[in-house]
Amino acid sequence: MENDTKVLKLAHGLDVNHSVHQAMVKMGEELGRLSEGKMTLEIFPSQQLGTERECLELLQMGSLDMTKVSVGVMENFAPKMKVLGMPFLFRDRDHSFLVLDGPIGQRLLNEGQKYWLKGLGYYDAGSRSFYTKERPVESPKDLKNLKIRVMESVTAMEMVRELGGSPTPISWGELYTSLQQGIVDGAENNPPSFYLSKHYEVCKYYVLDEHTFLPDVLVIATHAWNKMSDEEQKWLKEASEISIAYQRELWAEAEKRAIEAVMEAGVEVIVPDKSPFIEKVSGFYDAYQQDSTMNTLIEEIRNTN
Structure with a gap:
């Protein structure tokens, strides 16, 4: 039945033309497909629900399920993440992806859990x-x-x-x-x-x-994550991974177009x-x-x- 669908509320501060927003739309589609309609996303772009910091606070309060924030803002809630904002730390973009998608990046995603914030993955922010x-x-x-x-x-x-x-x-x-x-x-x-x-x-x-x-981090409130079954968590994780790969492709194009x-x-x-x-x-x-x-x-x- 329609009203049995689990709706996750996701807010962010970016324009609807931004690759991150487009990737979130893709994540919603994939989540619907993987769950056969049992889960879906409701997306609030363009700071409709507040700044990045305010969205994180809404996650902590339980009023919002998911958001996207820059690592620069996330470091206020997960202090070890500040390492990713160190200047000239990465050799190039490929090096940054190796780190973010590897064990170091995954460890850092879990850093915010004691503040009720769980990282799901990293979008490219160039x-x-x-x-x-x-x-x-x-x-x-x-x-x-x-x-x-x-x-x-x-x-x-x-x-x-x-x-x-x-x-x-x-x-x-x-x-x-x-x-x-x-x-x-x-x-x-x-x-x-x-x-x-x-x-x-x-x-x-x-x-x-x-x-x-400095990457963007896709974050879910631990209260929302912990309420999900293992199967639901698996669907969301898979949808987010598809969304991240899609966004990184879009980003490379967007960067080139923006400079021109x-x-x-x-x-x-x-x-x-x-x-x-x-x-x-x-x-x-x-x-x-x-x-x-x-x-x-x-x-x-x-x-x-």
Whole structure:
């Protein structure tokens, strides 16, 4: 019967044109197929139910079942995840996938469980780079006196500070206006987010320094997970894995299209020499010398082949 269908409520902050939203729609379709209609997703995009942090809090309260958040926000609830936001940690995208889909990534997904948050997998959010209004950030010295919007992430704030800028946490929904009004001088994000948010209308310089490969995390509330039968958990896990593989394909295309589109709109896209940036954040890693857990994780990640 229709009313026997288990409906999982999933909210996120992204536009419906974003690859993550499209992949979630796919996950809902797959969940319906695998469960033969016994389970389905109801999706609330575009911050309808709040910011990423607010959605996580709704999961903890039991008012929402699933969400997607950046690792940068998730680290507030699963502290070891902050390792994934360390600048220039991954050699390239393939290296990041090896880590995320392997034992280290899986261990980190379980980190939030004591806060009632269980990670199901990682969507590709590409690499984050700086974009600015007045001048390009081609080397760390160009960040001096610039207010750069960052997520509510201690790691992101530390990184921008280490590179010489002034980190300014502002919610994603308020950023366009903040850039327009000069509350901040720039921000940092991946190409599709830069494009879909229309921030390129205000910021005409995009410097692909690729300082972090910061994935998105698909999260389910432990209260919702624990209420499911083994079979239901299996259906959801399989649907999420199909969704993640699909999103990563879409992402690669979206990234390419986004770069082309912003260039057409008059944005100067610059590929800088990364070595001054890498050198400048060496102190960032020194700060973790006393933290044996973080040090071990960093070494494990760097040695993943």
